[in-house]
Amino acid sequence: MKHSLSFSTIGEMTIMGQFLVKRFFQSLVLILIVSIITFFIMNLAPGGPSSMMRMDATAEERAAIAEQLGLNEPVIVRYKDWLLSALGGDLGTSLSSGQPVIERIMERFPYTFQLTAITLIISVVVGVILGVISAMNRNKWQDNLINFGSVVGLSVPSFWMAIMFILLFSVELQWLPSSGVGDSSLVDKAKSMAMPVIILATSTLPTIVRFTRSSMLEVINQNFIRTARSKGAREKTVVYFHALKNALIPVVSIIGVLIPRLLGGAVIVETVFGWPGMGRLIVEASQGRDYNLVMGVTVFVTVLVIVSNFIVDIIYSKLDPRVKAY
């Protein structure tokens, strides 16, 4: 008995190992493609690093800086150089500050992580609850109200809504700070985070509400729901255990899609609210033509998306016994 058990465990681990190796190489290819596209598009933009483009710089000074930064080489050669050093684990130094790129990313990453993780958690919890309420009260006022809110959230551009929020809560009511991360006290931090999180959530929460709603409506009419009722299960158990456990499966898969959307939304939200995260960093880097920094942030975000999607896949396979991730 013990023997066969260890055998199957070893078998399982080999299968999982193969899966991990396969996923790793797929991811490498993806990162390569993303880096190529970013590098070439970035170099199509006119101008150069801000250190070189100073108004008072003479033509000789510019040529010297370009020479020093190796910008006179053909794009393809520069990409090759960047790639070789990146494969060696070196993302280069920031052209504007001279700091290593990875250092600048790591300064900013915790802020973006805070913002997006809290937004994601709130979106999932609130979104699933609202979706269930919506589905269970189909075509009643609760459903109509939630639907209306979702449409507004999805269709109003977040930069505009962010400005309206600042006008209302910061300028008029003076409840919340219009920018910054707050000092060390928790209340202050929460206050600074409130608006960025709400605005960022408008791009993810409605999607989760809608997915949960339609998924619940589909599940609630299935035969096993009738079976659950026929054995005398309480209506709460029927809805929040039997139905929701099935309805969550497609919702989990949509989270994988929402994570890139969150990171993209963070660019706008961080810029508007002066949030010192990676979103603002990439805006600064692009404006200053800090080529190394742009590449570094892009690759870093790509890896983030790949890792989070991997986690989503694992959760998915845990929720649905019919699906195996590997």
Place this chain on the structure above:
Amino acid sequence: MKLLELTDVTIQFQRDEQTIIPVEGVSFDVKEGETVCLVGESGSGKSVTSLGVMRLVEFEGGTISAGDIKYQGESLLTKSKEEMREMRGKDIAMIFQEPMTALNPVVSIGDQIVEAISLHTELNKAEAKERAIKLLGSVGISEAKRRFGQYPHELSGGMRQRVVIAMALSCDPKLLIADEPTTALDVTIEAQILALLENLKKEMNMSIVFITHDMGVAAEIADRIIVMYAGKIVEDGDVYEMFDDPLHPYTLGLLGSIPDVNGDRSKPLLSIPGAIPAQSDMPRGCRFNPRCAFATQQCLEQEPPLLAVGNRKVACWNYEDVQKAKPTGEVI
């Protein structure tokens, strides 16, 4: 002793502006230890009737708009939702047509049975699990201990139906409603499941309301048959008498549609022409008259009541003519 008693039960559904009445004025009773078959084609109202007894129609947009349903002499319609919920699974249990979809796909079969046990008994988790494993064994599932942790997709259709049966019987119900439990299964499995139900019924001394469209299955399992057509009962009687001597032309047609293994194979199988009319163009008079070979002027104008003929009942003006026309071949 009457266990279940339906009196003039009418069930209606509100769909947009339209009222649909799939069951109208249905009365019958089920005695203790009796197996009653509700027989009829799709749309005859037999499933809705059974969902009405469980008061499950309420969850699907239906209401029991008239009549009364009594269980052990007590009306089920005056019970509160909570009282009714407590009866489901404990006093009256149900098994369904689609074993492939009747079980929750993301919950292990063991947990689904344990849930039913925990709802109606005081057993703790370990005791409930032990009982669930025992039940799985008693419905003929081998290696019950291993199967306990498996998910529905790991089991065949017949196995799943056995699980559904184990779940339904987990709290020793007095009445089991089986809604076409073998329709989705192949014939050898069907025979096994019917035999299993028969045995369990004897062991547990319960009553069964068995819904089927198959007269052959009904002959196998029923003590009494109730034939439904377009939401009404057209004939109600002992299984042997009905097969020997059907009173309603619809019953006669149903019996004629069973292939006879020993009979003349060159003879074509009979079928009843047409289909159950839609709610919107239900004929005047007897609802069966457009498809009936025995219809007279009276049938076109007046709806026949359920008349008592000996200890049987029939809703037909011309049942005496029907009696003269024998069904094709011996069936039992």
